[in-house]
Amino acid sequence: xxxxxxxxxxxxxxxxxxxxxxxxxxxxxxxxxxxxxxxxxxxxxxxxxxxxxxxxxxxxxxxxxxxxxxxxxxxxxxxxxxxxxxxxxxxxxxxxxxxxxxxxxxxxxxxxxxxxxxxxxxxxxxxxxxxxxxxxxxxxxxxxxxxxxxxxxxxxxxxxxxxxxxxxxxxxxxxxxxxxxxxxxxxxxxxxxxxxxxxxxxxxxxxxxxxxxxxxxxxxxxxxxxxxxxxxxxxxxxxxxxxxxxxxxxxxxxxxxxxxxxxxxxxxxxxxxxxxxxxxxxxxxxxxxxxxxxxxxxxxxxxxxxxxxxxxxxxxxxxxxxxxxxxxxxxxxxxxxxxxxxxxxxxxxxxxxxxxxxxxxxxxxxxxxxxxxxxxxxxxxxxxxxxxxxxxxxxxxxxxxxxxxxxxxxxxxxxxxxxxxxxxxxxxxxxxxxxxxxxxxxxxxxxxxxxxxxxxxxxxxxxxxxxxxxxxxxxxxxxxxxxxxxxxxxxxxxxxxxxxxx
Amino acid sequence: xxxxxxxxxxxxxxxxxxxxxxxxxxxxxxxxxxxxxxxxxxxxxxxxxxxxxxxxxxxxxxxxxxxxxxxxxxxxxxxxxxxxxxxxxxxxxxxxxxxxxxxxxxxxxxxxxxxxxxxxxxxxxxxxxxxxxxxxxxxxxxxxxxxxxxxxxxxxxxxxxxxxxxxxxxxxxxxxxxxxxxxxxxxxxxxxxxxxxxxxxxxxxxxxxxxxxxxxxxxxxxxxxxxxxxxxxxxxxxxxxxxxxxxxxxxxxxxxxxxxxxxxxxxxxxxxxxxxxxxxxxxxxxxxxxxxxxxxxxxxxxxxxxxxxxxxxxxxxxxxxxxxxxxxxxxxxxxxxxxxxxxxxxxxx
Numbered sequence: 001x002x003x004x005x006x007x008x009x010x011x012x013x014x015x016x017x018x019x020x021x022x023x024x025x026x027x028x029x030x031x032x033x034x035x036x037x038x039x040x041x042x043x044x045x046x047x048x049x050x051x052x053x054x055x056x057x058x059x060x061x062x063x064x065x066x067x068x069x070x071x072x073x074x075x076x077x078x079x080x081x082x083x084x085x086x087x088x089x090x091x092x093x094x095x096x097x098x099x100x101x102x103x104x105x106x107x108x109x110x111x112x113x114x115x116x117x118x119x120x121x122x123x124x125x126x127x128x129x130x131x132x133x134x135x136x137x138x139x140x141x142x143x144x145x146x147x148x149x150x151x152x153x154x155x156x157x158x159x160x161x162x163x164x165x166x167x168x169x170x171x172x173x174x175x176x177x178x179x180x181x182x183x184x185x186x187x188x189x190x191x192x193x194x195x196x197x198x199x200x201x202x203x204x205x206x207x208x209x210x211x212x213x214x215x216x217x218x219x220x221x222x223x224x225x226x227x228x229x230x231x232x233x234x235x236x237x238x239x240x241x242x243x244x245x246x247x248x249x250x251x252x253x254x255x256x257x258x259x260x261x262x263x264x265x266x267x268x269x270x271x272x273x274x275x276x277x278x279x280x281x282x283x284x285x286x287x288x289x290x291x292x293x294x295x296x297x298x299x300x301x302x303x304x305x306x307x308x309x310x311x312x313x314x315x316x317x318x319x320x321x322x323x324x325x326x327x328x329x330x331x332x333x334x335x336x337x338x339x340x341x342x343x344x345x346x347x348x349x350x351x352x353x354x355x356x357x358x359x360x361x362x363x364x365x366x367x368x369x370x371x372x373x374x375x376x377x378x379x380x381x382x383x384x385x386x387x388x389x390x391x392x393x394x395x396x397x398x399x400x401x402x403x404x405x406x407x408x409x410x411x412x413x414x415x416x417x418x419x420x421x422x423x424x425x426x427x428x429x430x431x432x433x434x435x436x437x438x439x440x441x442x443x444x445x446x447x448x449x450x451x452x453x454x455x456x457x458x459x460x461x462x463x464x465x466x467x468x469x470x471x472x473x474x475x476x477x478x479x480x481x482x483x484x485x486x487x488x489x490x491x492x493x494x495x496x497x498x499x500x501x502x
Numbered sequence: 503x504x505x506x507x508x509x510x511x512x513x514x515x516x517x518x519x520x521x522x523x524x525x526x527x528x529x530x531x532x533x534x535x536x537x538x539x540x541x542x543x544x545x546x547x548x549x550x551x552x553x554x555x556x557x558x559x560x561x562x563x564x565x566x567x568x569x570x571x572x573x574x575x576x577x578x579x580x581x582x583x584x585x586x587x588x589x590x591x592x593x594x595x596x597x598x599x600x601x602x603x604x605x606x607x608x609x610x611x612x613x614x615x616x617x618x619x620x621x622x623x624x625x626x627x628x629x630x631x632x633x634x635x636x637x638x639x640x641x642x643x644x645x646x647x648x649x650x651x652x653x654x655x656x657x658x659x660x661x662x663x664x665x666x667x668x669x670x671x672x673x674x675x676x677x678x679x680x681x682x683x684x685x686x687x688x689x690x691x692x693x694x695x696x697x698x699x700x701x702x703x704x705x706x707x708x709x710x711x712x713x714x715x716x717x718x719x720x721x722x723x724x725x726x727x728x729x730x731x732x733x734x735x736x737x738x739x740x741x742x743x744x745x746x747x748x749x750x751x752x753x754x755x756x757x758x759x760x761x762x763x764x765x766x767x768x769x770x771x772x773x774x775x776x777x778x779x780x781x782x783x784x785x786x787x788x789x790x791x792x793x794x795x796x797x798x799x800x801x802x803x804x805x806x807x808x809x810x811x812x813x814x815x816x817x818x819x820x821x822x823x824x825x826x827x828x829x830x831x832x833x834x835x836x837x838x839x840x841x842x843x844x845x846x847x848x849x850x851x
Contacts, residue, residue, distance in 0.1 A: 240533075247631065248627065248630045248631045253630070254633075257630075257633035257634050258633075260634045261633070261634040264532075266532075266533065266535055266538075266634075267632075267633075267634045268535060269537070271537070272535050272536070272537050282533065282535060283535065283536045283537070283851075284533040284534055284535055284536060285533075285534045285535075285536055285539045285695055285699070285793075285797070285849040285850070286533065286534075286797050289533045
């Protein structure tokens, strides 16, 4: 019985439940203010600015930001919320700041992790060394609902599976960053990272003048280069990339159109594409045009009605066959979901060690595997303190936050866990760090996480400095998912200030 | 390049030899998805149709307010339904066409697929699904119209007087939307095939609308109805001109009192009248030629458009009346619809 995380012993020792859990009187790490009220160095200039900024100024900037977003049309369809199928994600005008030295370490950890994920996927769809070495149970991989037998033994262009990864990071202390979740299928949110920066630059030029903030606006260029770098070897010298969307009713449609626009590629729906002789074409006003790379924002299940769900009207009949023949690149590849499964996640430190011979730079959050009977017993006995997640869930759906749950919700999860324990993992309720957030009542700390976006092309791995900071706008709330009322912040990676310069 | 432009450039660059510009490959032209082109085509049509409906409603309100001695017939609202092509759909639901029911149907009814409301809503749906093909300004115009529509709907259910106030403002807003959309297309879109398909939609729809007004009102334009020293139909004629925003234009072009055959001339044959069939088809042909040139081939759409334009260009208004105004317009509406289909078949599916 114990945590599945296999960080080194010293770290393991520090990961006592008390340090992670929200119990009794919570003490959270605040990223701006140290105990005693002094600002941490990366926040010194911002703290001083916030102290002197009149309340009305912040209020007016908040409403200007809201107006900007609404005009731009950033809306987010929330599933199960028919009244407001288009709702604005709350934006907080106070930037979240990470120093260059903090980022350098984070970045190294992200690159390491995504490299390992790609090697893992190539291995499990290929030689399966890791299973033969007994690093993780074979059935966890081979019987995983996200494992795609169609991919076994197939070579995919340039051997890259996860071209775009979103790794969710939480911070617990001064130098304690942990990976909460890997998103290796179709991670979303990068449009908010880019739009947040645009809006901040328009509204807060005086703050930018006080800091050297690493730019993020080249994300689209890097993504385009990444996509083009992984074109099939049979394609033209000037490969054609498209972005495949489920259409305007998808919750992330705005992001799809935003990205297609920034990349300068066509935003296509399934009906715009067809396959002839295992080559993918799009229907244009000038007739069929070959497509080489598809940045798809559709789940595996819906990609090809001939191969996966026959009732899918979103996909392209014959696409999988063209893909298997190597005539088109899908980004991300088919079958990457097995790598961001929350049960596989618990083995990430071993996976990194196995493929790279390195210790994980970024640790995992300690996680209980409910598939193990003893662990399940413990979890059932402590549901009121734990966060329980479905191994394949995402977006904060189907999740239990013990300390905030009603008796009925807890009982419902008891039944779910007993019915299908392997479908769940549990984690201690995390003491997520807080950041200053501008609210009607003034500046107050709110819990945040961070999703950096990691790009892998044929030439290697790139991370644009920063990422999307999600913030739980409700006091005390630890759920940052936009589908659950969370907001976002601009994330600044700034050059470290010389000591005492503020 | 005009003289003034080259002067400005010379001043900006200053003296000295032009820098060597390395030769580059022509960038590959962007493929335009058929679905995108179709959406742009219909987006322009829907906005133009909303504008037309607003003007029909306004003109009808003026006509319906006339006493019978001035040509009021009591059937103005019925004829507003006919000219907007909504009579059948309307009468499937209700029998009598009075002011309130027709305005509701033409302006706000979600059940009427061609109401102003439906046009704006569908336009926005179209716009959303081709966001990447729109400029920010175009999106703002369409999205702003939709937001305004929502606000307007939220304010409905008010007392009658403030409703009619709001209606007037709403119709103004619809006309402003089309100006804004049209202007943003013209000012901000790249001059490539996406622009051309948007423009094509505009002109096909405009020709259809103008022809429909003429078709409904053709009887008051026939020469024999003219009487000396003013006519009962005077206000009818003025209403037609008003509905196509051409009252002032008429006086500029003809410099005389309103004559029915000159109205027909203005709206059918005058190339300088922007809403005329001739002007619309000048643009249609020009655009289809540009597309054919860019794609390196032409087809049925180009041939049909040129035939229709030749008919408009080689006809006088006397000949139109000799063969029959009604017949002429009916034939035109049919040809225009067939051209729309040909464009669709050739490019949009």
